[in-house]
Amino acid sequence: MPATSANLGPGFDALGLALNLHDEVEATLSDEPGVHVTVEGEGAGEVDTGEGHLVVRAMRRAFLHMGVPQPEGIRLRCRNRIPHARGLGSSSAAVCAGILAAHVLADSEMSDDEIFALATEMEGHPDNVAPCLAGGLTIAWSDQDGRPRKLKLTPDQRIRPVVAIPATRLSTEAARGLLPKDVPHKDASFNAGRAALLIAALTLNPERELLLAATEDRLHQHYRAPAMRDSVNLVERLRAVGVPAVVSGAGPTVLAFSSSDTQDLIAPEVGNDWHIQQMDVDPVGANVQFPETR
């Protein structure tokens, strides 16, 4: 399951990008009652390893949805690389892993749209779920009946995401709590134009000047600044030297788009307190492997 960066600046709750940083989950059903979860890497020693584990909860939710009896026993081996509560879609990866595992183990006929809807219902953020399942760059929206929809686009091969991950955490719930109920009309129209430009820049013309304009946001980042001052300051410093940078998802990770003329500018602005990682876009998204093909 890939990490994902939602929003990408102006695309609040709509745009998302899949990154090549993956959690791996091995799931087995058994007749022996009980849940047995082992966790290596991110979240080890922290997350619930029983019925409360997010992947287990997602599996249970999917079995219920499919009308399949709950299995007596579930065994999971999780190798986690996506840091938790940093704005890189760790919860979306866990929910998608659980739903896909249940889908495959029950040999169900759930469609891609059904899986997407179920994961969105459980996770709450289609802008993380869409790229996690589909890979690439995605646009998520709801249709007139409130059903979540997604469209996948292929980013230009020159797109080079770099993430700067701080040690501090911020839960999505806390970050959403800082958003106002209403926003000025001029800010909404500003973001609509920038989001449209961003799609063009990411898929057709990832030129730095265009990306810099296209990643401007007025709907969420500054409202959330009190909870992640260092992240918003870093975004401003990077942008001041010409690097297109945004808050990744609900933060506090910062996502920058690097290019040959700016790649040397990023590390000095970031400094030593953050973990910097050059990424590729994951073009494929969630990848299910069966034991014989592993």
Ligand SMILES: Nc1ncnc2c1ncn2[C@@H]1O[C@H](COP(=O)(O)OP(=O)(O)OP(=O)(O)O)[C@@H](O)[C@H]1O
């Ligand atoms: N692989 C996992 N296994 C178990 N629990 C997880 C896993 N990944 C995330 N979680 C749970 O989800 C919480 C993080 O969810 P949250 O939505 O706040 O952040 P995020 O998904 O990392 O970031 P964002 O949604 O902003 O991209 C963790 O603190 C943990 O409780």
Ligand SMILES: N[C@@H](CCO)C(=O)O
């Ligand atoms: N669009 C959501 C993403 C959460 O990962 C938010 O920013 O709250």
